[in-house]
Amino acid sequence: MKIAVLGGGHGCYAAAADLSEAGHEVSLWRRDAAALQPVIDSGCITIKDDEGQRDIRIAHATANIGDAIKGAQLIVIPSPAIAQMDIARAMAPHLTDGQVVYLPPGTFGSYLMAEAVKAAGNKAEVTWAETGTLPWLVRKHGPNTVAITTRATRLPTGAYPAKRSAHALDVIRQAFPVVEPCEDAMSGALMNAGPIIHPPLIIMNAAPLQHFEAWDIHNEGTQPAVRSVTDQLDLERIAIREAMGYAAPHFPLADHYNSDNWMYGDVHKKLVKSGDWREHIDLHSHRYMTEDTMLGLSFQASVADWTNADAPISKGLLAIAGGIVGQDLRKGPRALPTLGLSGLNKADMRELLYQGKA
Ligand SMILES: NC(=O)C1=CN([C@@H]2O[C@H](COP(=O)(O)OP(=O)(O)OC[C@H]3O[C@@H](n4cnc5c(N)ncnc54)[C@H](OP(=O)(O)O)[C@@H]3O)[C@@H](O)[C@H]2O)C=CC1
Numbered sequence: 001m002k003i004a005v006l007g008g009g010h011g012c013y014a015a016a017a018d019l020s021e022a023g024h025e026v027s028l029w030r031r032d033a034a035a036l037q038p039v040i041d042s043g044c045i046t047i048k049d050d051e052g053q054r055d056i057r058i059a060h061a062t063a064n065i066g067d068a069i070k071g072a073q074l075i076v077i078p079s080p081a082i083a084q085m086d087i088a089r090a091m092a093p094h095l096t097d098g099q100v101v102y103l104p105p106g107t108f109g110s111y112l113m114a115e116a117v118k119a120a121g122n123k124a125e126v127t128w129a130e131t132g133t134l135p136w137l138v139r140k141h142g143p144n145t146v147a148i149t150t151r152a153t154r155l156p157t158g159a160y161p162a163k164r165s166a167h168a169l170d171v172i173r174q175a176f177p178v179v180e181p182c183e184d185a186m187s188g189a190l191m192n193a194g195p196i197i198h199p200p201l202i203i204m205n206a207a208p209l210q211h212f213e214a215w216d217i218h219n220e221g222t223q224p225a226v227r228s229v230t231d232q233l234d235l236e237r238i239a240i241r242e243a244m245g246y247a248a249p250h251f252p253l254a255d256h257y258n259s260d261n262w263m264y265g266d267v268h269k270k271l272v273k274s275g276d277w278r279e280h281i282d283l284h285s286h287r288y289m290t291e292d293t294m295l296g297l298s299f300q301a302s303v304a305d306w307t308n309a310d311a312p313i314s315k316g317l318l319a320i321a322g323g324i325v326g327q328d329l330r331k332g333p334r335a336l337p338t339l340g341l342s343g344l345n346k347a348d349m350r351e352l353l354y355q356g357k358a
């Protein structure tokens with residue numbers, strides 16, 4: 001299948017390499033042309049994983065987004081949510097009927113990006129979908145080398161508009177056989193693990209993160225108090241899902257630590273052992289704050305308000321994060337009131353997510 005991968009981060013390079021190795025014809029686009037040059041020059045991305053090290057040929061690498069998207073059945077955007085609106089605007093002139101765009105993970109970006117593309121004047125019948133995590137635990141080890149700690153074993157995925165879920169899932173499954181359907185884009189967004197795992201990790205580790213040059217939030221940064229707050233935050237996410245009427249499995253994050261039922265299987269020990277997560281995290285600019293907290297947790301807290309679900313941990317963490325960055329994160333860019341969606345009743349919200357905005 002022809003697949004476009006959009007973005008320049010760890011996940012995009014893993015996507016381009018893995019999907020190429022699986023036999024797909026991949027076009028990799030990133031906005032930073034100079035940074036892409038090593039891939040263009042060598043024609044390859046090197047994978048390091050349990051199978052060893054190998055060079056994978058990438059069919060196309062380009063800084064022209066129109067060229068990357070042309071003819072692609074599937075467009076995969078494994079980029080942080082903060083990149084989504086810029087990428088939507090850059091893609092808008094080029095999307096065509098039948099294409100499927102997959103956001104692993106999404107942060108409700110499938111709804112926002114679809115509407116941004118329509119607002120830019122492109123009325124093509126494109127289906128958007130999102131899941132709860134990146135299909136790889138991965139860090140770059142060089143300008144065209146990725147170290148993949150593991151791959152996802154389950155990818156719960158919701159589509160926007162949900163009436164085209166079957167088409168979206170059929171296309172995505174060709175690239176990601178472990179995809180599992182969930183109700184709609186909001187259900188997919190409420191599977192996102194980033195806003196659950198990262199806010200407690202960065203807020204409760206704020207002092208060591210600012211004191212030490214590098215700190216491993218998953219190793220010494222994950223103490224019982226942090227786990228306990230994370231578990232409570234995740235129970236709030238699940239209560240919100242239930243208040244929305246979404247069915248189990250809810251992918252409790254505790255499974256990531258205790259079992260092999262979660263999206264990556266039993267991998268937490270491997271992640272800690274890799275040493276790749278001992279890093280410098282700037283509390284103002286790192287995506288754990290700008291993506292998972294300012295967008296993702298703010299979205300979750302607003303859905304809690306909208307469904308009248310009790311969510312003291314979500315709101316408490318959001319308030320402290322707001323204190324760190326000096327902003328009222330209740331009014332974040334993805335909070336339902338900011339999106340103009342908080343006035344809908346549940347039936348109208350369901351209809352919007354199923355049919356798409358008229
Ligand atoms: N890495 C991991 O193991 C995991 C990641 N995730 C999630 O997966 C997603 C991808 O993560 P990861 O790959 O690590 O992210 P990165 O932090 O590596 O992504 C950074 C890249 O995003 C691109 N980018 C940033 N802003 C923009 C923009 N406005 N327009 C276009 N491109 C932009 C930049 O490309 P350029 O340099 O070309 O400007 C940059 O290189 C995130 O949502 C993350 O939360 C989830 C679980 C695990």
Ligand SMILES: CC(C)(CO)C(=O)C(=O)O
Nearest residue numbers: 137193194197218271277
């Ligand atoms: C590994 C994981 C799931 C937790 O930090 C992640 O999201 C990341 O590193 O970006």
